[in-house]
Structure formats: structure tokens, C-alpha cells
Amino acid sequence: xxxxxVTGGAGFIGSNFVRYLLRAEPDARVVNLDxxxxxGSRENLRDLPGAERHVFVHGDIRDRERVGTLMHAYSVDSVxxxxxxxxxxxxxxxxxxxxxxxxxxxxxxxxxxxxxWLDGTARRTDVRFHxxxxxxxxxxLGPGEPAFxxxxxxxxxxxxxASKAASDHLxxxxxxxxxxxxxxxxxxxxxxxxxxxxxxxxxxxxxAVRGKPLPVYGDGLQVRDWLxxxxxxxxxxxxxxxxxxxxxxxxxxxNQPTNLEIVRTICGLLDERFPDSPHRPHERLIRFxxxxxxxxxxxxxxxSKIGRELGWSPRHSLADGLRDTIDWYLAHxxxxxxxxxxxEFQSWLAQNYATRGTA
Ligand code: NAD
Ligand code: DAU
Numbered sequence: 001x002x003x004x005x006v007t008g009g010a011g012f013i014g015s016n017f018v019r020y021l022l023r024a025e026p027d028a029r030v031v032n033l034d035x036x037x038x039x040g041s042r043e044n045l046r047d048l049p050g051a052e053r054h055v056f057v058h059g060d061i062r063d064r065e066r067v068g069t070l071m072h073a074y075s076v077d078s079v080x081x082x083x084x085x086x087x088x089x090x091x092x093x094x095x096x097x098x099x100x101x102x103x104x105x106x107x108x109x110x111x112x113x114x115x116x117w118l119d120g121t122a123r124r125t126d127v128r129f130h131x132x133x134x135x136x137x138x139x140x141l142g143p144g145e146p147a148f149x150x151x152x153x154x155x156x157x158x159x160x161x162a163s164k165a166a167s168d169h170l171x172x173x174x175x176x177x178x179x180x181x182x183x184x185x186x187x188x189x190x191x192x193x194x195x196x197x198x199x200x201x202x203x204x205x206x207x208a209v210r211g212k213p214l215p216v217y218g219d220g221l222q223v224r225d226w227l228x229x230x231x232x233x234x235x236x237x238x239x240x241x242x243x244x245x246x247x248x249x250x251x252x253x254x255n256q257p258t259n260l261e262i263v264r265t266i267c268g269l270l271d272e273r274f275p276d277s278p279h280r281p282h283e284r285l286i287r288f289x290x291x292x293x294x295x296x297x298x299x300x301x302x303x304s305k306i307g308r309e310l311g312w313s314p315r316h317s318l319a320d321g322l323r324d325t326i327d328w329y330l331a332h333x334x335x336x337x338x339x340x341x342x343x344e345f346q347s348w349l350a351q352n353y354a355t356r357g358t359a
Contacts, residue, residue, distance in 0.1 A: 002028040005076045007061050007109065008083030010034035012195040013132070013229055015044035017080065020233035022050040029053045031074045033067070034083065035060045038344040043335055044194045061105035064112070071116040079129045080240060081109055084164070087198055088136070089352055091160035092293055102163035103170070106131070110174045118178055129182045130240045131171040135225065135252065136161035137186060140296035147225075147300035148186075150248050157294050168248075175246050183243040185236055187251040188301050191321065192229035193328045197339065198348050200259065201226075201322070204266045205329050206336070211279040214267075218291030218359050220260030223298040227253035228316035228325075238310040249310070252301025255318045260286075265319075269326055288359035 002025060008014040009032035018030055034040045036058055048054050055074070059066045061083045070076065083105060085091065085098045110129070117124040138148040139155030154169075156162040174180040191201040204214050235251045243249060257265075267282035279285060306312045316324075329336065339345050 002078060003031065003074045003076050004028055004078040004080060005031045005033060005070060005074070007033050007079070007081045008040070010036055010040035010042060010044050010056070011082060011086070012039070012044070013190055013232060014082035015194050016192065016229045017082065017233045017236060018045065018054065019048060020230070020237060021080075022048055022053060024237055026050065029055065029074070031055045031057060031070060031076065033057045033059050033061060033070060037085075038342070038348075039086065039196050041338065041342075043338045062101065062108050064108050067108055067112040068115060071112050076116065077124075077127045078240060079109060079113055080132065080236065081106065081130065082132045084167075085160070088158050088160045089198070089292060091158055091163070093351075095159035095163075098159050098163040102160075103166045106167035106170055110170060110180070113180060114174065114178055118180065123179070125181060127181055128240055128245070129171065129174075129180055130236065130243075131168065131182065131184045132236065133168050133184055133186045134161065134164050135186050135188045135250070135299050135301055136296065137165040137168060138299075141298040141300060143298075147252075147302040148250060149302045150186075150250055150305055157296055172248075181245040183239050183245065184248040185239055185251050186248060186301075187232055187235070188225035188227050188253060188299055190227055190229045190232050192325055193332075194335070195229070197345055198352075200262065201266070201325060202329060204263050205270075205326055208267060208270050208279065208282045208285055209330070211285065213287045214263055214282075214285045215287055215289045215353055215356065216260060216263055216359075217289060218295060220263070220288065221258045222295060223256045223258055223300070224262075225252040225254070225256050225299050225301050226262070226318055226321075227251065227314055228321040231314040231316055234315070235306060235310075235312050238312045239306070242310055244309070249306045250301045250303055251306060251312075252303050253314050253318065254303065256298070256300050257318065262322075265322055266326065269323055273326065273330075289353065289356040290359055
């Protein structure tokens with residue numbers, strides 16, 4: 001039996017990955033360590049396939065003793081590290097938590113893996129530390145610039161991306177210095193089921209359905225490289241099991257619409273879905289609001305390495321993925337009610353948008 005420690009497995013991508021892994025590896029036990037911050041929820045872990053092989057641990061990756069104990073108690077042989085503060089806007093208003101969790105938390109995990117796997121004579125080679133990172137570490141692309149490759153120098157622009165870049169460097173250094181068998185993936189923007197609605201796509205879906213304003217930052221012409229979360233999970237799994245130790249892999253969706261195009265597409269899909277809605281056409285709800293400070297203009301990922309080495313490419317088209325995602329949010333009112341009941345989403349809306357002016 002494989003014993004996989006997943007950190008942040010009650011969050012958006014982590015919970016999707018836990019589902020994916022339990023299905024993909026019938027002999028794997030998943031130990032899911034999550035602090036259940038505002039972004040994590042047990043609701044994301046309902047009805048897991050192979051639930052008897054899933055152990056949820058409510059705890060913090062910064063807790064050295066806890067992490068060390070887990071590594072030994074469950075004979076962990078693989079770590080997949082998602083846990084992080086992940087929202088750029090929050091990193092602008094409150095960077096401290098990002099430094100603490102994303103950098104110090106990663107350091108604690110690395111030390112625990114080093115102690116468990118590389119202690120003196122018993123150095124293990126049948127183990128893997130996979131670190132989940134972001135394309136934002138590469139900074140922002142100008143209009144004609146080529147997509148980010150694994151060789152693109154790091155140039156993070158926000159406290160979030162700087163903290164992720166720092167954690168990437170730490171992971172790499174543990175490979176170089178101590179021989180920790182590691183892999184890193186840098187991925188573009190994800191969307192899909194279980195995403196906390198502070199992020200663009202679920203926020204626009206929920207606000208549009210509720211007839212609330214759709215806040216587009218600046219001119220809305222920023223570009224992201226959208227990837228369905230299930231495609232990301234498949235890529236992480238391929239890297240975890242077949243990626244070369246010490247390597248980093250770029251992961252992306254091969255599509256780069258503007259934010260405004262994304263929002264308009266969602267509005268059009270909702271118009272079709274609710275022909276009698278009083279909010280139709282939903283585009284009327286769009287409001288151009290003050291831009292995010294330091295807002296990165298464009299991201300694009302060159303995914304040729306992972307395609308060449310591991311045969312991975314995205315399966316979902318953006319059009320189908322958006323349609324499915326809208327369907328998922330509409331089909332899960334109980335999940336939304338649980339998010340609303342926690343109050344974090346509404347208080348975030350009030351905090352982030354109340355003071356924004358019109359662009
Ligand atoms: P998320 O915010 O939805 O979930 C983060 C999870 O980590 C939550 O369950 C939270 O409770 C947990 N967590 C936070 N601090 C913790 C701590 N100190 N100890 C234990 N658990 C803690 O994030 P996400 O969007 O699922 O992103 C997961 C990872 O993927 C992050 O590392 C992020 O940087 C990276 N990533 C995200 C995207 C994206 O588009 N969302 C793209 C590329 C990479
Ligand atoms: O690129 C990968 C990154 O994608 C991940 O590392 C981050 O964890 C994840 O949060 C995401 O970062 P972004 O800042 O790109 O995602 P967000 O959904 O917050 O915003 C997407 C774009 O939409 C961005 O250009 C800002 C814009 N936006 C966002 C919100 C929430 C708006 O115009 N209005 C909004 O209300």
C-alpha cells in the first residue's frame with residue numbers, strides 16, 4: 001500500500017486531487033492534512049470514492065511535531081503539497097499569512113521529509129515530494145512575448161507569487177543539497193467544482209445567478225491560461241508517479257482568453273440556461289471596478305515538456321469546461337449554502353469590493 005500525505009486536501013484543487021488519487025490508485029491510503037482555513041471545507045470531501053482509505057487530519061503544516069508524527073505514524077512515502085494561502089487579492093491586503101504558511105509551512109514539510117526519508121544510512125529512493133506551484137512565479141508577459149517555459153527566470157510580482165517562488169526555491173534546494181527526491185509543477189489558473197467563490201469564475205457565476213454586480217478589474221483585458229481542475233489533477237498524478245526526480249513541469253490549458261471574454265461567456269451561458277431570468281441579459285451586470293494593484297497583465301504556459309515526457313495534455317475544452325462548471329454550481333445548492341453559512345464569502349465580498357471605485 002502507498003501512503004500519500006496530501007496537504008491542503010480540503011481546498012479546491014487538493015480535494016479534487018484526493019478524489020482523483022483514491023480512484024486512480026486503489027491501493028493508496030491518503031492522509032489529508034488541512035487546517036480548514038476559510039478556503040478549506042469538509043464539504044469538499046463528501047462522498048469520496050474509497051473513503052475508507054482516506055484519513056482526514058485537522059492540523060497545520062507549520063506544526064513541526066504534528067507533521068513529523070504523521071510522516072512516521074502513516075509510513076508516508078509520497079507528499080503532495082497543496083496547502084497554501086492562494087488568493088492574490090488577499091495577499092495584497094494581508095501578506096503576513098502568505099509568508100508564514102507558504103514559506104514557513106513548506107519549510108516544515110521539507111524538514112519532516114528529510115528527517116523521515118534521508119536520515120543517515122536509511123536514505124530512501126522510493127519516495128517523492130511533489131510541490132504544487134503556480135505560473136505566477138514567472139511574472140507578467142508583454143503582448144508578443146512567448147509563453148513561460150521551465151527555463152523562464154522567476155520574477156514574481158505579488159506577495160502571493162513571491163511567497164510561492166520562495167517555497168519553490170526551498171524545495172529545489174532540498175533536492176540539490178540533501179538529495180530529496182522531488183518534483184515541482186507550475187500551473188496556470190484552475191477552474192471547476194469546489195472552488196471557493198472569491199476567484200473569478202465561481203464569483204461571476206454566483207453573482208450573475210443572484211443578480212449581483214460582476215466586478216471586472218481595470219479594463220478586463222488581462223489574460224489568463226485557464227485549465228480545468230481535473231486536467232490539473234491528472235497532470236500532478238503523472239508527474240508524481242512518472243516525472244523525473246529534480247524536474248519542474250509547466251502545466252496549462254493552452255487557451256488565453258481575456259477576463260472580459262470569460263465573464264461574457266459565462267453571461268451568455270446563463271442567458272441560455274435561464275431564458276426567463278429577470279437578470280437577462282446577464283452582461284448588464286458587468287461593472288468595471290478599480291484595478292488590482294500591480295495586476296499581472298498576461299500569463300501563458302508552454303506545456304511542451306510535460307506533453308513530450310509524460311504524454312499529458314488537457315482534455316477539457318474551455319467552452320465545455322465552463323458549461324460543466326456552471327452546471328456543477330447550479331446542481332450543488334447544499335454546498336453553496338454551507339459556504340454562505342460560514343459567512344467568509346459574504347464578508348470577503350463586502351471587504352474587497354466595498355472600497356473599490358469605478359474603473
Ligand atoms: P485553496 O485556497 O482553495 O485551498 C488551500 C487549502 O490549504 C485549504 O483547504 C486550506 O484550509 C489549506 N491550508 C491553508 N493554510 C494551511 C496550513 N497552514 N496548514 C494546513 N492547511 C492549510 O487553494 P487552491 O486553489 O486549491 O490551491 C492549491 C495549491 O495550488 C496552492 O499551493 C496554490 O498556490 C496552487 N495553485 C493554485 C492555482 C489555482 O488556480 N487555484 C493554480 C496553480 C497553482
Ligand atoms: O495563475 C495561477 C493563479 O491563478 C494561482 O496561483 C492562484 O492561486 C489563483 O488564485 C489564480 O490567481 P489569479 O489572481 O489569476 O485568479 P483570480 O481568480 O483571483 O483572478 C483571475 C483574473 O480575474 C485576474 O486577472 C483578476 C481578475 N478578477 C478577479 C476577481 C476575483 C476580476 O477582474 N474581478 C474579480 O472579481
